[in-house]
Amino acid sequence: MPSWMSLCFQDPCSPLMSQFSFLHDHVMMIMTVVIVFISYIMICTLFSSFYYKHFSEGTFIESIWSIIPAFLLIILVVPSMSILYMSEDIKSPSLTFKVVAHQWYWTYVCPLLNGFSYCVKGGDVHSLYEYDSFMEPHELSSDFPRLLGSSSDLYLPVNTTLRFMISSTDVIHSFAVPSLGLKVDALPGRINQLFANPVRLGSFFGQCSEICGSNHSFMPISVKVCSLAEFDSVSTYYLLDLLDLSSFSV
Structure with missing residues (x-):
């Protein structure tokens, strides 16, 4: 940090x-x-x-x-x-994550491990889940650095080749995590890509690095590199939280 x-x-x-x-x-x-x-x-x-x-x-x-x-x-x-x-020159990444920038928060679209998918009531089958990440108030995020704590972490599996697809819905933002060597502009109507291969466990922080408005510094990025087992359990947690249990199938 x-x-x-x-x-x-x-x-x-x-x-x-x-x-x-x-x-x-x-x-x-x-x-x-x-x-x-x-x-x-x-x-x-x-x-x-x-x-x-x-x-x-x-x-x-x-x-x-x-x-x-x-x-x-x-x-x-x-x-x-x-x-x-x-x-x-990354030929075949193991997992692909999509990062969508908004004013003033991030949306992460994450894949399920092992090619799992889920079915909603309408009959559509999905292999992804998404959630939003906002900046945590300082009094609620005392365990994190000031202005870098977020409501939801982006979980990444360790020793895995990852691809990030980055875009924006409004203005130009910038997705930057220095410890992972990630920094690219999030452009509305366009998708940029980055690759990473984290090699050690831990929590890593970044934030929007583009002057996208008066509050651009209040768009923190909290990344947690975890094991594959923990990544799988986090995926299950988000699915059970977002979906009705009766409509869930693997």
């Missing part, structure tokens, strides 16, 4: 976020070396009484300051493209 005066990313909960952290450290190290080197040259040039006539123009120096930046760009692009490919 985020903390005051923190200079680093939150602890990663997925391999993708670990790669993002590595790329950040990789880029920052190269930038630091370049800045120190250029600053040293500028200071030496500024305070030196000597002038090297081939330093400002010449074939050799122009070749140097063209080749070195190109080489540095290659060093930066290769890991960046690798992470981009890894984040998008």
Whole structure:
């Protein structure tokens, strides 16, 4: 979870976020070396009484300051493209979740485990269930960080490849959970997708990261990574709570 005066990313909960952290450290190290080197040259040039006539123009120096930046760009692009490919090239996710943004709450559409389905009185068969998640008042969510507690958690099974389909019903929102490496705009009339593979149990928090109105910071996201057995029991709980028991069938 985020903390005051923190200079680093939150602890990663997925391999993708670990790669993002590595790329950040990789880029920052190269930038630091370049800045120190250029600053040293500028200071030496500024305070030196000597002038090297081939330093400002010449074939050799122009070749140097063209080749070195190109080489540095290659060093930066290769890991960046690798992470981009890894984040998008997901062939067959195990479960698909749909996240719909509203002002000022989220709606989660979750699948049932093992391909189960339920039948309502009208005869329609469904394999999904949905529920809304609002921000909890601070006095009711004392166990959670302030302004990050929500009325309903999004339960995700651990060590499972997951796909998120994100959309909006009104304005542009942004679904962001830093520990999972998730951040994408929720656009009305369009569906964006993200992938995740959480590798450890725990509770993780995020919120709307788009300036979608005066209350956009009051759209918290509370994610709980759990075991498959707990995910199955949570699915059953929501179904029994939303449906009439007499119309439930597996």
